[in-house]
Amino acid sequence: MKQRSTTPVSTKTFAFRVSIVAAVILMAIATPIQMGHIVRADDYDSRIKALEGEINQYQAKASELSTKAAGLQGEVDRLTNEKAMIQKQIDLKQAEHDQLVKTIGENEQKIVNNQDALGDTIANLYVDDKVSTLEMLASSKNIGDYVDKQEYRSAVRDQLTGTIEEIKRLKKELEQQKTDVERNLEDQKGQRAVLASKEAEQQKLLSDTRGEEAAYQGLSADRESKKNQLQAQQQAAIEAAMRRAAASSGGSIANAVAGDPGKGGYPSNLANSNYYSPVVDPWGMYSRQCVSYTAWKVFQKNGYMPYWGGVGNANQWPGNARAAGIPVSTTPRAGSVGVLMAGQYGHVVWVESVNSNGTINISQYNYYNAGGSGWGHYSEMYNVSPGAYDYYIYF
Secondary structure (H helix, E strand, O other): OOOOOOOOOOHHHHHHHHHHHHHHHHHHHHOOOOOOOOOOOOOHHHHHHHHHHHHHHHHHHHHHHHHHHHHHHHHHHHHHHHHHHHHHHHHHHHHHHHHHHHHHHHHHHHHHHHHHHHHHHHHHHHHHHHOOHHHHHHHOOOHHHHHHHHHHHHHHHHHHHHHHHHHHHHHHHHHHHHHHHHHHHHHHHHHHHHHHHHHHHHHHHHHHHHHHHHHHHHHHHHHHHHHHHHHHHHHHHHHHHHHHHHHHOOOOOOOEEOOOOOHHHOOHHHHOOOOOOOOEOOOOOEOOOHHHHHHHHHHHHHOOOOOOOOOOOHHHHHHHHHHOOOOEEOOOOOOOEEEEOOOOOOEEEEEEEEOOOOOEEEEEEOOOOOOOOOOOOEEEEEEEOHHHOOEEEOO
């Protein structure tokens, strides 16, 4: 045993030592005691929530673009249908045009034929005009025959004049119809060109929108992949810690089972919530997480659970408990909360009972592939080594 020194100490030296001790005590009081690695809200838990927020935003944007694309597709379909309708009108006018061209051709041929006939008639009239009245009278059988010849010549002149006028009118009318049809055709072709341009523009916008939608879907998938990686890393850390605890006690790692179909009494509004779009429970925790379930068990047992929203990661619970004057131990007790500090945000469980051999039975939420596929399910473990959990909180 080391003996106390009997050497006298000077007053100055003693005062100096006292000041040093006082400074150390003040520093100790000013500096919080750190128990293990306390992770703040910007670690895995908050990072996963941030990624889920980004995923939701990207999915919402992708959905919005999908709706927009559907509207654009409808506009493209409308323009395509309208263009097809105008094309049918063009085909109709083209048929009318072709018919008019044919009719004009036939009438022009009739005009040529009539011109030949008129030529003969005009020639005969010309010859008749060269015959004097006396000669015509002399060549006639009688006065009646002479009168008939005169009337015939007058009638032929009138018919010739009428025929020429009718030919001119018909030709003018057909040419006007042809001009109108050609103008109508040009207008419709112009409308078709405008519609085709709009259709191409809408099609490009649709293609661009589909591309943006695919890009946001890709971003969502990327964030989903990163979130899954973070969760896998955390689960691997938890399982590694449990294997170490089992190995140190000479046991084996406990298997998680579905257990109580009532999910430990966890309220249905929380148990049935969407894991990927959780609700915040009365204690500031996200539903279907280990901390939310354990907070419920504390409340179920004691009628009270502190609000730890914002500082509710599992591995923050021991520090929160000490700050609130709640006992923290390394020895399990039925009705206590087991805390595993491994990984970036840890894991908490509810200690249902302690077995005679010192092992414990626990219930929990959000242990991967336990009680259901993936995350966010209730499960139980039996005969777990008490060393699997770093601390036990006695609420």
